[in-house]
Amino acid sequence: MPELPEVETVRMGLQPVIEGHRFTHVLTRRGDLRVPFPKNFVKRLTGREVTRLWRRAKYLLADLNAGETLIIHLGMSGRMSVFTEGRERNLGRYVYEAAPSEAGHGKHDHVVFETDAPARIVFTDPRRFGLMTILKTGALNDTALFKGLGIEPLSEEFDSAYLAKVLSGKKTPIKAALSDQRVIAGLGNIYVCEALFRARTSPKRLAKQVSLKSAAALVTTIKAVLRDAIKAGGSSLRDHKRVDGALGEFQHHCAVYDREGRPCPNNCRGVVKRIVQSGRSTFYCPKCQK
């Protein structure tokens, strides 16, 4: 479900009630998500202060004042809800609801955190493709989760020279290359489709056949589409919501994603087509994406 903009939206919503605050209570309702919770998960969090809440690729990372970092991945259907205890509060740009007593008791509410903000944070994940673990802060880049991750697409280092270089040897379609977390970390199905559309590049074109000019255009469109999506609070096609329950708005700005059969917004008189690549839907305009 969540790609970089959705995870970033969740991060910004959690920040005021997590960063600089302590976990007063932590509760897990089952032994695992996609993988088991690590040993002493609750114990290693309880009483700890989060010094920094940040993001790498589609992972949320909460650095603890104990040399460890809580890692959260939302998988396809994972969601975070924030309730402030007692009354409605306005912290930052979000208005958080007071926690009804049943908050955190839903069928798919698997983890409940309470912080001294005070706030109750509920992790809900029907499909359980999400993941939570705890790793040593100083050694994150040596772990299996982070070792192979590619560049952050919103970083300065992500430029046309980088993209051209990583695409040059690949005979896989550009759609698959851009979706590969080892190449660029954080893009997923929606934003790859949208960036390719904006760059007028066919998703079927082989990565090594992407011209230098197209690679430069892709860098620009990838950054732009991610920034636009973050500004819109992400895309709410089914599961994604902000931590206060509000929906993201970017799906209304999508040119091609989930728009099979509709006219191409470039007014080229083409029609948006859906194909399957690497087992996932790709949406594009066959007329203006070459």
Place this chain on the structure above:
DNA sequence: CCATTAACCTGACAGC
């Protein structure tokens, strides 16, 4: 080594 596919799991929706 590289690239594609199947599997993980539940819910929503379309069609009969």
Place this chain on the structure above:
DNA sequence: TGCTGTCAGGTTAATG
């Protein structure tokens, strides 16, 4: 109402 089949913002083990 209820069945069946399909699909979903991701990752990864197995397979070719």
